[in-house]
Amino acid sequence: MIIGNTLKVTLMAITIAIASGKGGTGKTTIAANLAVALAKFGKKVAVLDADIAMANLELIMGLEGKPITLNDVLAGKADIRDAIYEGPEGVLVIPAGISLEKFRRAKPEKLEEVLKAIHDLVEILIIDCPAGIGKETLIAISSADGLIVVVNPEISSISDALKIIAITKRLGTEILGAIVNRVSNESTELGVKAIETILEVPVIGVVPEDPHVRKAAAFGTPLVIMYPDSPAAQAIMEIAAKLIGVKYEAKVKKKKESFISRFIKGLFRGR
Numbered sequence: 001m002i003i004g005n006t007l008k009v010t011l012m013a014i015t016i017a018i019a020s021g022k023g024g025t026g027k028t029t030i031a032a033n034l035a036v037a038l039a040k041f042g043k044k045v046a047v048l049d050a051d052i053a054m055a056n057l058e059l060i061m062g063l064e065g066k067p068i069t070l071n072d073v074l075a076g077k078a079d080i081r082d083a084i085y086e087g088p089e090g091v092l093v094i095p096a097g098i099s100l101e102k103f104r105r106a107k108p109e110k111l112e113e114v115l116k117a118i119h120d121l122v123e124i125l126i127i128d129c130p131a132g133i134g135k136e137t138l139i140a141i142s143s144a145d146g147l148i149v150v151v152n153p154e155i156s157s158i159s160d161a162l163k164i165i166a167i168t169k170r171l172g173t174e175i176l177g178a179i180v181n182r183v184s185n186e187s188t189e190l191g192v193k194a195i196e197t198i199l200e201v202p203v204i205g206v207v208p209e210d211p212h213v214r215k216a217a218a219f220g221t222p223l224v225i226m227y228p229d230s231p232a233a234q235a236i237m238e239i240a241a242k243l244i245g246v247k248y249e250a251k252v253k254k255k256k257e258s259f260i261s262r263f264i265k266g267l268f269r270g271r
């Protein structure tokens with residue numbers, strides 16, 4: 001059940017589609033790490049990679065090259081139960097599998113059935129949607145209880161997010177809110193308030209630009225496990241806590257005061 005932008009975990013599992021419209025916003029990074037963060041808070045979570053052409057989720061979760069994947073299931077060649085793997089923090093992962101051959105044979109229409117089958121195994125099911133508004137994205141959003149849209153603080157990302165939001169409203173799926181990812185002092189074309197005003201949905205979290213994200217991905221370990229104190233990991237933990245209504249105090253590293261700032265403070269203290 002979704003109340004406002006929090007998830008009330010009941011016996012019925014909650015399905016959240018994570019989409020963005022534009023590619024490369026950090027959707028897969030958020031989907032994978034949010035799943036692990038929710039598991040760290042004790043929730044039984046599954047994450048499914050509906051991006052059957054790119055299949056990046058398995059890299060982040062350290063489950064690359066599994067023999068049976070979602071592509072096999074959608075091609076009618078395997079049972080969904082054989083495509084579920086246990087990932088970090090006990091998160092159930094359904095990898096997409098990289099194979100052009102399998103991708104060609106996959107039938108996205110089967111996705112709805114697949115989602116129903118996983119739904120009963122967990123409390124929260126997260127779907128990492130492909131970029132754009134293809135069949136998989138439409139099925140994922142219409143089957144989900146709620147949508148989280150991932151945006152970057154750039155005009156092009158926001159305009160694509162608006163399309164996803166409009167479609168979600170038409171499909172009658174609730175919108176939990178937006179996560180603004182890759183926010184840095186230099187790149188902030190748009191502030192969070194402006195993004196909220198344009199999208200007309202609440203911003204449920206802001207994830208900073210953080211080099212630890214790429215480093216963790218290169219090691220095939222989720223960021224929230226490999227660099228739990230990094231700024232992006234802390235932001236994702238905060239979002240997960242907010243979603244399930246748990247208190248979480250983010251560890252924010254205080255910047256060391258610069259010599260100039262200490263010097264100026266000293267001058268005023270001396271007056």
Ligand SMILES: Nc1ncnc2c1ncn2[C@@H]1O[C@H](COP(=O)(O)OP(=O)(O)OP(=O)(O)O)[C@@H](O)[C@H]1O
Pocket residue numbers: 020022023024025026027028029030051054056130131181182183207208209210211213214217232
């Ligand atoms: N907060 C961040 N700070 C720094 N790098 C990031 C951040 N979020 C994501 N990235 C990097 O950006 C790239 C794209 O991220 P990711 O694959 O999660 O995006 P995506 O939206 O799922 O892409 P696609 O739609 O193409 O599958 C990756 O190299 C990832 O490591």
